[in-house]
Structures are given as structure tokens and as C-alpha cells.
Amino acid sequence: MARRVLAGLGLACVYAAVFLAFHPAIVTGDVFLGWDAVNEHWGDLLVPLHALRDGELPLWNPYERGGYDFLADPQTGVLYPFNWLVWLGAAVFGEGPWVVLFKALLHVAIGGLGTHLLLARLGLSSSASAFGGFAFVLSGRVAKAKDSAGLWSPVWLPWLVLTGLELVRRPSPRSGLAFGAATAMAFLSGYPPNFFRDLVGLAPVLLVALALVVRGAPAARRHLAQVAGAGALAVAVVVGLALPNIVATLAWLPETVREQLDFGEVVYSTARPLHLFDALAPGTWRDGAPVHYLGAIALLLAVFAVRRDALRITYAACALLFFLLACGDGFALLPFLARHVPGFGLWRIPAQYFFGFAFFVAVLAAHGFDDLVRAEPARRRALARRLALVFAPACLGLLVALAWSRAPASTGLGAVFVALGGACLGGLLSARPRLRRAAAPAAIAVALLELKVQARQIHDIAQRPPDLARDAALAGLGDRVGWRVADDEHYRWRVGARLGVRDIFGRNSTLVTRRWRAFAARAREHAGLLAAANVRWYAGGHRAAVQRTAAGQSRWTPGQPVELLHAAPLAYWTAQVELVGREDDGLERLAALPPGRAAVLEASQFGADEAAAVAELQPEHAPVPAVLAAFARNRLALTVDAPAAGVLVVNEAWGPGWSARVDGAPAPVLRANYLFRGLLVGPGPHAIELEYGPPRLRAALAVYAITALLVLVGLIRLPRRTGSRGHDAKDMSP
Structure with missing residues (x-):
């Protein structure tokens, strides 16, 4: 044998x-391998390795497209044993x-x-x-x-x-x-x-x-x-x-x-x-x-x-x-x-x-x-x-x-x-x-x-070997968790997937969400949408359009990404709520609002209790940024001291597997600001936890094992x- x-x-x-x-x-x-090998699969191989090093399952990837279900994309091959050999090699010999x-x-x-x-x-x-x-x-x-x-x-x-x-x-x-x-x-x-x-x-x-x-x-x-x-x-x-x-x-x-x-x-x-x-x-x-x-x-x-x-x-x-x-x-x-x-x-x-x-x-x-x-x-x-x-x-x-x-x-x-x-x-x-x-x-x-x-x-047919100097430059931009980058040259780089940098753009595959694709198409030339998505730095081919739409609220040094000075925080409380009737209206309304000041919600997602709570909100208070307590791939913890009842906007992509607890009690995770998450909270200090897990996944993983x-x-x-x-x-x- x-x-x-x-x-x-x-x-x-x-x-x-x-x-x-x-x-x-x-x-x-x-030369080196071309196209998808470097642009996509390199990152897909490193995301699980980094997650396992941190003691997490690679279920959700928060470092690209505002976040998406990593396991749900078959191309990532998380459960494919021959990918495990590649992870082992990368863990021993480096992640190049x-x-x-x-x-x-x-x-x-x-x-x-x-x-x-x-x-x-x-x-x-x-x-x-x-x-x-x-x-x-x-x-x-x-x-x-x-x-x-x-x-x-x-x-x-x-x-x-x-x-x-x-x-x-x-x-x-x-x-x-x-x-x-x-x-x-x-x-x-x-x-x-x-x-x-x-x-x-x-x-x-x-x-x-x-x-x-x-x-x-x-x-x-x-x-x-x-x-x-x-x-x-x-x-x-x-x-x-x-x-x-x-x-x-x-x-x-x-x-x-x-x-x-x-x-x-x-x-x-x-x-x-x-x-x-x-x-x-x-x-x-x-x-x-x-x-x-x-x-x-x-x-x-x-x-x-x-x-x-x-x-x-x-x-x-x-x-x-x-x-x-x-x-x-x-x-x-x-x-x-x-x-x-x-x-x-x-x-x-x-x-x-x-x-x-x-x-x-x-x-x-x-x-x-x-x-x-x-x-x-x-x-x-x-x-x-x-x-x-x-x-x-x-x-x-x-x-x-x-x-x-x-x-x-x-x-x-x-x-x-x-x-x-x-x-x-x-x-x-x-x-x-x-x-x-x-x-x-x-x-x-x-x-x-x-x-x-x-x-x-x-x-x-091949590409030049990847230039890691760009990766290093983007990876060094400020706090990786507190702020996001927008790198619309993702077909060449995908820094988020490889280096743990939160990127609002990413691979435009057939399993991307309809909302993200529409958002990305508009946001490439609209600084307001980028800023509303917690983007602090823009790096890509539409610099002039981004600067023009930033209305003076940006800073740029030749050879460096554009810095957006009015970016919304990772999470914030607000009582100023804009209700829209249709999905597409949410994107248009978000583009018209100052970043980080309001919450755009879709009326169709509300039950009677949520609709009544939203109708009673009083928008006289200024927005309050939340404090990040823990940031992981499948879990997010925040604290916020709300001056009144309002909405906590979390600038991480909404997904059907996300659940939330506010002060230990279950709370529905709403769609907010077209692409992201929102929770209704009452006045006073709150501890919020969000956790990701598709329904019945644990049982399915047990069957797999x-x-x-x-x-x-x-x-x-x-x-x-x-x-x-x-x-x-x-x-x-x-």
C-alpha cells in the first residue's frame, strides 16, 4: 500500500x-500566473488561513465588498481538502x-x-x-x-x-x-x-x-x-x-x-x-x-x-x-x-x-x-x-x-x-x-x-509578478478596522481579502449581491456614497470624479490615495430616519444625504411594532458614534450611549445569517443605508452583539465531519x- x-x-x-x-x-x-490566479484565488486561499489562525471559522469575510458570506461562495473551496494542503504550505513557507x-x-x-x-x-x-x-x-x-x-x-x-x-x-x-x-x-x-x-x-x-x-x-x-x-x-x-x-x-x-x-x-x-x-x-x-x-x-x-x-x-x-x-x-x-x-x-x-x-x-x-x-x-x-x-x-x-x-x-x-x-x-x-x-x-x-x-x-499568457509595494501602502492606511478603503482596481489587487484591509470594492463575481453591484457602480464616482460606507481612502482610476464630488472635503497627495475627510464612522446612532418605499430609492436617497448623519430605511421590512417605533423617533439629537468593543469575522460587539430612541447604523453589509442581541435580548437586524445593517435601540447605554451563522450550518458541518x-x-x-x-x-x- x-x-x-x-x-x-x-x-x-x-x-x-x-x-x-x-x-x-x-x-x-x-512572469507569473495571470488573471484570476493572483487577482482572486490568492486572496481566497489566505482568508481561511487567517481566520483559522485567529480561532475562527471562515464563514463571513468582512474585508471585501463591505462583507459577504465566504463559505457560500463555492469558489472559495473552504471545505475542499486539497486547499488545506495549500493552507499548510502557506502557514509553513509564507503567504506569497x-x-x-x-x-x-x-x-x-x-x-x-x-x-x-x-x-x-x-x-x-x-x-x-x-x-x-x-x-x-x-x-x-x-x-x-x-x-x-x-x-x-x-x-x-x-x-x-x-x-x-x-x-x-x-x-x-x-x-x-x-x-x-x-x-x-x-x-x-x-x-x-x-x-x-x-x-x-x-x-x-x-x-x-x-x-x-x-x-x-x-x-x-x-x-x-x-x-x-x-x-x-x-x-x-x-x-x-x-x-x-x-x-x-x-x-x-x-x-x-x-x-x-x-x-x-x-x-x-x-x-x-x-x-x-x-x-x-x-x-x-x-x-x-x-x-x-x-x-x-x-x-x-x-x-x-x-x-x-x-x-x-x-x-x-x-x-x-x-x-x-x-x-x-x-x-x-x-x-x-x-x-x-x-x-x-x-x-x-x-x-x-x-x-x-x-x-x-x-x-x-x-x-x-x-x-x-x-x-x-x-x-x-x-x-x-x-x-x-x-x-x-x-x-x-x-x-x-x-x-x-x-x-x-x-x-x-x-x-x-x-x-x-x-x-x-x-x-x-x-x-x-x-x-x-x-x-x-x-x-x-x-x-x-x-x-x-x-x-x-x-x-x-501570463502577467508580471505582483507588485507587493502597493499592498504594503494600502495596508498601512490608518486603522484597518475603524476605516475602510475603496480600491476599484480590485481585479488587479484585492488587498482586503489578502491583508485584512476592509475594502468596499472587491471581486465582481456572479454571487455578489444585487445591492452591492448597484452600489459599487454608483460609488466609483460618488465620494458621498463612499464616505457613507465608512470609506476614508479611495485608491483607483476615478480620482478626479471622487475629488469633484467630495465638495472640498478631501485631501490628496500625488502618488497617494484620496483621503475623504467626512467619512461616516464604522457605527453610529441617529434619530434622523429617512424612509423609502423601494429598494432603488434607498441608494438615491443615501447619495443625497450627508454621510454619517441619518439612517435610510426601507418601509417594506417593518412589522407593525417597528413601524410604530420609527414613527415616534425625534430627530433633534445629533448623531453619536458607537464604540467598537470587538471586531471579528463572524462577530461584532459595540457599545453606544443613545440620547434617545433611534437607529444604530453598522456600516457592515447586511446578510440573512446575521443575528443581534441588544443588552442580551434578541433584536432584528434591519437593512439600513441600502447595503448595511441597522438596529432599533432605546435611550441610554447599550451593549450590542452581532453574530453570523447561516441557519442549520452547525448541523451541516457535523454531517460533513x-x-x-x-x-x-x-x-x-x-x-x-x-x-x-x-x-x-x-x-x-x-
Whole structure:
């Protein structure tokens, strides 16, 4: 057991090392990962680490967007065990940007190892398994996704197929636990759209495999019952491990913009079916980075591998399905499914379907490679004819395409690599043993060189290493808790999430609230709204507009953020209440009022008692700032001496999981000032505590812990079920 684990870890490291070698500029430090990796995921990895250091659960993040439910956003991956490895590394070796590179390489290793083990379990040779693993993790889609959350779920697709086939062929409690654990990892990793796409590719493979097993089983009904039992156990594992995320997300979802995803955004794609030919040579028919490129040799081997075999035909059908889905509005399939089939209309960026295309082509290519490696002498001549029938026309077609190619250099190189690859693969059919032994590593080397050269556009996409001097400057602005910053260059920096700086802006994801998105759009050019949100310093690209709307109440030094001198405190008492009837009216009214002097409340949230209390307020007293007693991620404590009955405004975002106690008695948490919290208080001194916890979350976390423990014990202690000869993996492989 220990030897197998060590061998698996070594193999995973090989895949990660080769992937990193394909991106030498990252190794030398000239560039780093781009886009989401640094801008979003770096912060998402550090927020839980900081919370756990402080003895808190990372439920609420108060350091961005005025505060939001951190656990409810699936992309944060709080309950994903492989994120815990990254936290551990950051805790030991430091919190620099290297942590996101480590996470990307970790997932490349997961995808490569899973593909390799799947192919080996199907009975393929070690060289064919390696070829398939490299074809998947070095594909253009995976290489580009090193910068985004899109990478995390798709690398679990090989593991879903591996454990799913095991469950279908040898149903048992152990195989049910393994399949459930792999599925839960794909879900918890943090990108639900690609988890859904994983299931789209998994379903036909398992259905065909089940049909093949049942057809050859002597007791088909009994076998189906065992599969149903193991499948039910797998579903229970997935639900148990995903329950906290589901509970938190469902509680937060009604506040978000997710339900307003436009249909055009769901189906928009720049890919077209004709662009499948770009898989032979990037740029032949389209401009731009080759996001679906996985090597002409791999693609042609996949075509070579297709024959009258149910699973191979299923792999080919899945590859074609994913390519056509990735075409989005360039082909009729995805628009039809998005309109008529639940699930397909929930996700944007159809290009993410290219992950499934890359995986299934890689699996087919490995089968084709294995056919050549293990070719019997009697079949070599027939296989040589089939190989020539696939590779020779492709090479000639690329040479002809040189005349009108958009990238003639790439097209010419494509022809060269197709010819070289075909020659190396042809060597596997030679009658000379020495030539056959050298042909497999030579073919793999040519395929790797082809990927390295032809996919260089993908490998070169990166950003400069992050400049931490800006982080340090913003982190040093005054009291982090008493005042907030507004950094509207959040796509580049997100200082709040990483450094514990309270930022009113942040990542504009699909799970942001409707109110925050509207507030952020107005506040970028309105100093009054920023000041009303407890913002003391503005840093970003709208400095002139912010200064103009500050009406002289600001200070600015070249090279420094704008300081707003009239910012509202973190919390304050006021008896001056402005009632509005509609949600949108609250934002407009807040923009018209002096910051920190009044409370804008929505009448629709009041019951009879609250409405009567508000109607009796006397606004003759000046506002009184509250005193902060404790500030934590999931808890806030304040004291205030109110001269009369009024409203305590807390400039932290409202959320459905917040509860409050005023002098020990429960009190409703109202929406105040459009985005923030408010509490009705009577005259005199008060101690106020606010605490965050989505309903039923504690029970869900207990279920998660118990399920994780049972899965771990079961996978260690339960024996493997050995199937009959009819269920053996090699008998099921082509």
C-alpha cells in the first residue's frame, strides 16, 4: 500500500514538473500566473488561513465588498481538502503568490495522475497511459486554466470515470465510497459549472459500461441491485460532504445576481465547428490562442483508435459533444439545451466545455497508442494501412492549407510534426525489435515537442509578478478596522481579502449581491456614497470624479490615495430616519444625504411594532458614534450611549445569517443605508452583539465531519471486491 502511494506521488510530481517546464518564464520569475490566479484565488486561499489562525471559522469575510458570506461562495473551496494542503504550505513557507502556483500545479498533478491510473486500470501499457496523461494536462485548455478556477473541477473527471467504472463493474461499499469521495472532490473544489460539465461527460460512459457489464453478467438483476446500493451510498457521501456548502449557498443565493444571468452570456462563444481543424495546427482557420489545442498527433491517434467498440465509440461521441457545446451560439446544440434542458442554461463561458473534449480525445489517443504498442505481428500490416490513412491525408491537407492559412508558420510546423509523429508511430509496427522499443519514447518526445512549440501562445499568457509595494501602502492606511478603503482596481489587487484591509470594492463575481453591484457602480464616482460606507481612502482610476464630488472635503497627495475627510464612522446612532418605499430609492436617497448623519430605511421590512417605533423617533439629537468593543469575522460587539430612541447604523453589509442581541435580548437586524445593517435601540447605554451563522450550518458541518470520517475509515478498512472474469477491467477495455 505504501509503495503504491509513493509511486503515485512520484508520478504526480512528474506531471507537475513537465507542466512547469512548459512554462519556463514562470520558473525564471520573468512572469507569473495571470488573471484570476493572483487577482482572486490568492486572496481566497489566505482568508481561511487567517481566520483559522485567529480561532475562527471562515464563514463571513468582512474585508471585501463591505462583507459577504465566504463559505457560500463555492469558489472559495473552504471545505475542499486539497486547499488545506495549500493552507499548510502557506502557514509553513509564507503567504506569497507562490501559493496559487502551488495550487495550480497540484491540480495538474491530480489530473495527470488520474488519467494515467484510469488508462492503466483499463489495461493500457505504461507508455500509452503516459501519452494520455500528458495529452490531457498539456492541452491548451488546461494550460490556460492554470490562471483560473476553471481548472479545479475538470481534473477530477478522470477520477470520476475511474471510480465510476469500478463501481459499475465491482459494486461494493468500498467502490461506492470511492466514487462518492471523487464526486465530492469535484464539487468542493469550487467551480460548479465545470462540475456540471464533468457529470455531462461521465453519464454516457457509465451508462454504456453498465449495459456492457449487465449483458455479460450471469446474474444481471443481482448486479444491478448491487450497483444501485453502491450508487446510493455514493450519493449519500456526496450530499454529506457538500451539505455545508449547499446550506450556506442556498441561504445567500436569493440576495445575489446569479438568477439574472443573461441567455446571450450563457451561449456566447468565439469557437465554431470549423475550428476543429485548428486542432491540427493552431491559427490555420482562426485567430487567437489555441484554447482547444491538444496536439495534432493526439487528435489523429484518437481518430485512428475509433473502431467498433462500445466504449471507444462513447469516448468519441463525448469528445464531439463537448466540442459542439464549446461552440456555444456558433452551433445549434447548446442554445437548444440551454432553453429546454435544466442545467445547461445556468453557466457562462461555453469554452469551458473544451476540458471534456481534451480529456476524451486524450483517452482515445492513449487507446490508439496502445493498439500500436501491443500490435500482434499478424495485425501490423492492417494497422499500418489505417495509420497511413489517418496521418498522410492530414499532413497533405496541412501543406495545402499553407496557401490561405492565417498562421502559415504554425500550419507548416503542424505538417512537419504530423509527419514525424506518423513515422515514430509507424516504427511501433516494425519487424525490428530494437526499432519498436525506441519508437514509443520517440513518439512521446515528438508529441511533447509539438505541444511545446505549437501551444506557445498559451504558455506565454501570463502577467508580471505582483507588485507587493502597493499592498504594503494600502495596508498601512490608518486603522484597518475603524476605516475602510475603496480600491476599484480590485481585479488587479484585492488587498482586503489578502491583508485584512476592509475594502468596499472587491471581486465582481456572479454571487455578489444585487445591492452591492448597484452600489459599487454608483460609488466609483460618488465620494458621498463612499464616505457613507465608512470609506476614508479611495485608491483607483476615478480620482478626479471622487475629488469633484467630495465638495472640498478631501485631501490628496500625488502618488497617494484620496483621503475623504467626512467619512461616516464604522457605527453610529441617529434619530434622523429617512424612509423609502423601494429598494432603488434607498441608494438615491443615501447619495443625497450627508454621510454619517441619518439612517435610510426601507418601509417594506417593518412589522407593525417597528413601524410604530420609527414613527415616534425625534430627530433633534445629533448623531453619536458607537464604540467598537470587538471586531471579528463572524462577530461584532459595540457599545453606544443613545440620547434617545433611534437607529444604530453598522456600516457592515447586511446578510440573512446575521443575528443581534441588544443588552442580551434578541433584536432584528434591519437593512439600513441600502447595503448595511441597522438596529432599533432605546435611550441610554447599550451593549450590542452581532453574530453570523447561516441557519442549520452547525448541523451541516457535523454531517460533513462524520461523513468524512466514515469515508476515510471505509477506504482504509473495507476490502476490495474482486469481480468475476466477466467483470475484469481488461475484459471491458477495448
